[in-house]
Amino acid sequence: GAGVSQSPRYKVAKRGQDVALRCDPISGHVSLFWYQQALGQGPEFLTYFQNEAQLDKSGLPSDRFFAERPEGSVSTLKIQRTQQEDSAVYLCASSPAQATNEKLFFGSGTQLSVL
Amino acid sequence: DQQVKQNSPSLSVQEGRISILNCDYTNSMFDYFLWYKKYPAEGPTFLISISSIKDKNEDGRFTVFLNKSAKHLSLHIVPSQPGDSAVYFCAASPYAGGTSYGKLTFGQGTILTVHP
Numbered sequence: 577g578a579g580v581s582q583s584p585r586y587k588v589a590k591r592g593q594d595v596a597l598r599c600d601p602i603s604g605h606v607s608l609f610w611y612q613q614a615l616g617q618g619p620e621f622l623t624y625f626q627n628e629a630q631l632d633k634s635g636l637p638s639d640r641f642f643a644e645r646p647e648g649s650v651s652t653l654k655i656q657r658t659q660q661e662d663s664a665v666y667l668c669a670s671s672p673a674q675a676t677n678e679k680l681f682f683g684s685g686t687q688l689s690v691l
Numbered sequence: 692d693q694q695v696k697q698n699s700p701s702l703s704v705q706e707g708r709i710s711i712l713n714c715d716y717t718n719s720m721f722d723y724f725l726w727y728k729k730y731p732a733e734g735p736t737f738l739i740s741i742s743s744i745k746d747k748n749e750d751g752r753f754t755v756f757l758n759k760s761a762k763h764l765s766l767h768i769v770p771s772q773p774g775d776s777a778v779y780f781c782a783a784s785p786y787a788g789g790t791s792y793g794k795l796t797f798g799q800g801t802i803l804t805v806h807p
Contacts, residue, residue: 580734617799618695618797618799619795620797621794621795621796667734679737679740680795681737682727682734682735683734684732684733685734
C-alpha cells in the first residue's frame with residue numbers, strides 16, 4: 577500500500593502484559609514519529625527516528641515504553657507491564673525529509689485497551 | 692501545560708455557511724502551524740499549513756489566518772459541506788532546519804458538524 581500501515585488495528589491487553597505495536601512507514605520516508613492519543617485529546621509526541629537513529633525519546637512516559645527502528649524502515653513500539661493509563665490510540669507518522677516542518681503522513685493507529 | 696489550545700470542543704454549522712475554527716498557542720518558539728482533519732477510525736490527514744512569516748494562506752475552500760502578536764490562528768471553511776464533518780486539530784512546530792526537526796504539538800481538537 578501507499579500509506580502508513582499500523583498493526584494490529586486493535587489490541588486488548590490484561591494489565592501487566594507486554595505489547596508490541598508495529599508501524600510500516602511509507603517507503604523511503606526518512607523520519608518516523610510515534611504519537612499517543614488519549615480519548616478526547618490531541619496526539620502527543622512520544623519519540624522520533626531519523627532513519628534507524630532514535631533522536632528524541634523525550635515524550636516516552638516511562639521506562640516501560642521502548643521504540644526501535646533497526647533497519648530504518650519498520651518501527652516497533654513496545655510497552656512492558658501495561659497499565660490502564662496506557663489505554664490510548666497509538667499513531668505512527670512518517671515524513672520524507674529529515675529536518676522538516678513538512679506535513680506528516682499518519683497511519684490509522686492502534687487502539688490499545690488495557691483491562 | 693497546554694501549549695496549543697482549541698477552546699471550542701465542538702462546532703455546528705449549516706451547509707453552505709462559513710465554519711471558523713480557532714486555535715491559541717503560548718510558545719513563542721513555534722514557527723510553523725498546521726491543521727489536520729480526522730475522520731473516525733482513521734489517522735489525521737494534513738489539510739493546510741502556514742509559516743510564521745505569513746499571516747494568511749489559502750487553498751480552495753480553506754483559509755488559515757495567523758495573528759502572531761495575539762498567538763492565535765484560525766481556519767475558515769467556505770462554503771462548508773457535510774463531508775467536512777470531522778475532528779480538526781491545530782498543530783504547531785518550532786523551526787526545522789539543519790539538525791532540528793519539526794516536532795508537532797497538537798491542540799485537543801474541535802468536532803465540526805456540517806448539517807445539510
